[in-house]
Amino acid sequence: MFDLKTRSARKVYTDVLKGELPRLWFAQVPNFIVGFHNRGVFSDVRVENVQREVEEWEEEQKPQLKKLAALLRTLIAFGRGQPSGRFELVFEGGDSALELRVVGGVASCCISD
Structure with a gap:
């Protein structure tokens, strides 16, 4: 490759x-x-x-890669905890924290079955 x-x-x-x-x-x-x-x-x-x-x-980059690995573990665990497996990841910018949200209402999936 x-x-x-x-x-x-x-x-x-x-x-x-x-x-x-x-x-x-x-x-x-x-x-x-x-x-x-x-x-x-x-x-x-x-x-x-x-x-x-x-x-x-x-x-x-080890310190940053460790943070990335921890973030990915968090995202995977949160997603597995959702009945549909779907959620939103929101970042407003600046000093705000990442926010994990359950997808609310009727939202069509961006990926086909």
Whole structure:
């Protein structure tokens, strides 16, 4: 598996990889291909195994990833506690907390049976 990106030749490679590391970690994609072009003509295509960089990113992000894991556990537990399994997650912004709400009234599901 690999992730493929294209960028203008004016972009610096490390900036491209740095911005993609969270997504590469989430998808567990170890191979990264980036092609740099000048007006549509590719002259620099780099194929790299970025497993080490992804692991380093994970190590640096451990506190935030632990919070994400705790949030996901909370969401799963709340959803399993609902008869329909459906709920809303609301965030007003700023310093407000996330709010979990039972879906009220008649609301059609966004996913077909």
